Amino acid sequence: MFKNFLPTLMAVAAGFLVLLGYLVPIGFLPTLRQVLVRWATILAAFALLLAYANVLRVHIGRLFQKRAPYRVSSAILIAASFAILVLVVLEGPNHTLVQTWLQTVLIPGQSALLALTAVTLALAGTRLLRTSRNLYSVLFLLGALLTLLAAVPVAYPPIVHLVMQFVDAVATGGIRGLLLGVVLGILMTGLRIILGIDRPHSGG
Amino acid sequence: MQGTLGIIVGAVVTLIIFSYLLGDNVLYRWALALLVGSAIGYALGVAVDYVREWIVMSLLEQDLAVSIVYAIPLLLGILLLLKGFSPNRFLGRMGIVGNLALAYLVGVGAAVAIAGALMGTLIPLVIATGQLLDGPGLAAVAQRLVAAVGTILTLLYFAHRPRTVGSDLEPRSWISRSVRALGGAFLMFGLGTAFAGAITSGLTAMVIRLSLIAELLRPLIGQ
Incomplete structure (x- = not known):
């Protein structure tokens, strides 16, 4: 009953x-929707707590393993997460110390990681033709190169502008088609859950 | 003073992360652990803060019916936490009741995703694709036509994927193969532009980080 029937009904x-x-x-439906969505956000917070417990379980286990690699990394991760968690819970997310930590460590670190991604992506792009040499790879790199060129602030002749507009149209078509495909996929998956055909909550 | 110290700390974190370009190293892994730990702690702290506010509101509420409205998600949350216990223990065996909370979360999530996909993406995209076809000038109309045809062909690319019959591929007509080839071409070109966009964003972040470090170093080198 609790395995399948009641969860699916819920x-x-x-x-x-x-x-x-x-x-x-119309009527009471929008208000009811707001209440139900707020309940879900509260539940999501509990789910986050469960996820944190799992992270702790994995990393504390690693700390007590002999010869486990990345023991110091696990210790840093646990210490940092616990320290920030305590600080936010005791003082609130807008406290000066929390904000200073975010501004001096988290934001610079994450933008540095984003910058690193640029280098990694550029390297992967240069290796693409070595690993798969076909028309699709050429088109992929052509799209990337033309977009990068268009971003360079240079006074191109009018004919180049016209070509760039067509490049933009082709890219718009591709990305819009992809987005529509993704959205249709989301719709189908969501409907299967709401109609009770898929039951990820009960493992089936 | 605090501002300068902040910039120095940020610069050191940036340099440690950039050290990955020379190869995977211990300092990079430690910095990564610090970032992941900080992000987890902050996210969980905000979530706990939110739940705490909810509990306070439920305790302050005088009306019984409203109190029940506040109590239901907390009860479901506690049921959800039961799923974290080992199935060998008593509380873990009770974890099956937590499926109710999980199902609620999945149901609401699916409904929000459907509504968001419909109203936020599908309908605006279809309208935008339709609007592509009306506009002044032959070149503009041609561009819009290319975009609309590209959208349709890219969608058809997924619909015309090769299917297997047993261990062999199902034979397809030349129209199906052509549509898939053309759709794939539009898709790859579009993905290439998205790839370039990601590189541009990364480079922008890199320029900002490097310019901050340069600002920091300027007094030291006397310029």
Whole structure:
């Protein structure tokens, strides 16, 4: 009963009510939708707690393993997460210390990682033709090169502008088609859950 | 003073992360652990803060019906936490009840995803693709036509993927093969531009980080 029937009933009922609240905004439905979505955000916070417990379990286990690689990394991860967690819980997310930590460590570190991604991507792009030499790879690199060239602030002749506009049109077509495909996939997956065909909550 | 110290710390973190360009090293891994730990701690702290506010509101509420509205997600949350215990223990065996909370989360998530996909992406994209076809000038109309045809061909690329019959590929007509080839061409070109966009964003971040470090070093080298 708790394995399959009740959870499926719960997912179908909650999903239908929330979807109705979005698509048929009349009467009490929008208010009900807001309440149900807020409940879900509270539940998501509990899920985050569960995820943190799992992270701790893995990394504390690593600390006590002999010859385990990355023991210091695990110790740093646990210490940093715990310190920030305590600070945010005791003082709130807007406290000066928390904000200073974010501004001096987290944001510079994450933008440095993003910068590193640029180098990694550029290297991967140069290796593409070595690993798969076909027309699609050529088109992929051509699209990337033309876009990078268009980003260079140079006074190109008018004919280049016209070509660039067509390049833009081709890229728009490709990306828009991809996005539509992704959205249709999301719709199908969501509908399968709401109709009770897929039951990821019960492992089936 | 605090501002300068902040810039120095940020610069040191940046340089340690950039040291990965010379090869994987211990300092890079430690910096990564620090960043991941800080991000996890902050995210969880904000979540705990949110739940704490919710609990305070539920305790302050005088109306019984509203109190129940506040209590339901907390009860579901506690049921969800039961799933974290080992199945060999009593609390772990009770974890199956947590499926209810998980199902609620999945159901609401699916509904929000459907609504977002429909109203935020699908309908605006279809309207934008339709609007591509009306506009002044032959060149502009041609561009819009290319974009609209590209959108349709890219969608058809996924619909015309080769299917297997047993261990062999199902034979396809030349129209199906052509549509898939053309759609794939549009898709690859589009992905190439997205790839370039990602590189540009990364380079922008790199320029910002390097210019901050240069600002820091300027007084030291006397310029």
